[in-house]
Amino acid sequence: MTNLLSAEKISFAYNNAPTLTEIDFALASGALRALLGPNGSGKTTLLKVLTGILPPARGAVKYAGADLKSMSRREIARRIALVPQELNLQFGFTVRQMVMLGRTPHTGALSGPSKQDRAIVQDVMEMTEIGAMQDRVITELSGGEQQRVVIAMALAQEPHVLLLDEPTVHLDINHQIEILDLVRKLNRERGLTVLATMHDLNLAALYFDDLVLLERGRIVAQGAPSEVLSAERIHAVFNANVLIQPHPARTDAPQVILLPAERHG
DSSP, rough: EEEEEEEEEEEETTTTTTEEEEEEEEETTTTTEEEOOOTTHHHHHHHHTTTTTTSSEEEEEEEEEEGGGGGGGHHHHHHHHEEOOSSOOOOBHHHHHHHHHHHHHHTTSOOOOOHHHHHHHHHHHHHHOOOGTTSSSSGSSSSHHHHHHHHHHHHHTTSSEEEEEEEETTHHHHHHHHHHHHHHHHHHHOOEEEEESSOOOHHHHHHSSSEEEETTTEEEESSSHHHHHOOOHHHHHHHHOOOEEEEEEEEEEEEEEEEOOOOOO
């Protein structure tokens, strides 16, 4: 497969404090990958660097071989879409109006939507199963429904790469499964390249083809879930005791069972 998005030895620092160090990996076209790591390991920062929101201090981010530095924000937005962890919901906007905002990289902020824009918006709303609620005000929706709207808005950009920052955060179990089912469907049926940060190791192993594990801004492992999620590595990175066994729903993936911390005295 052709590498679509790559990080080439990128480093980044906030106020001279290193956040990412020598990050080196590539997303092939059609990849479905999860980015794991403890809080503060640099996951969200890495997504922002990969979209050009934050420029790397060293190294380069490339899309199809072209350095993001050579591309405008609009050009990047037509290729890479980011679904942030904190949803920026416009008060009073309907679902359709929110999704239409995703067409801005193609239409401009002051241009009215064309027939093609409206058709694309309708398509992504049907794809994400929010078409029936398109006239509802977004702030009236549940957390899972709002997340679908934000994903639809990202899809309206017609990106080739979809980056998601904790797409299941604050959602109940049912909505977590619905969102990840949707993400995998977009990957499998639409060929969308996906990179998502995740906290739940079991959901990451169940839904994603391969994983990248960050610790203190460095990649410490990457590969298939069974290669990355070992008990020894999880203890070293997360300081947690776990038991690893085959996942009952996916034989090629591990299931991580948390064990109580040892107590003495």
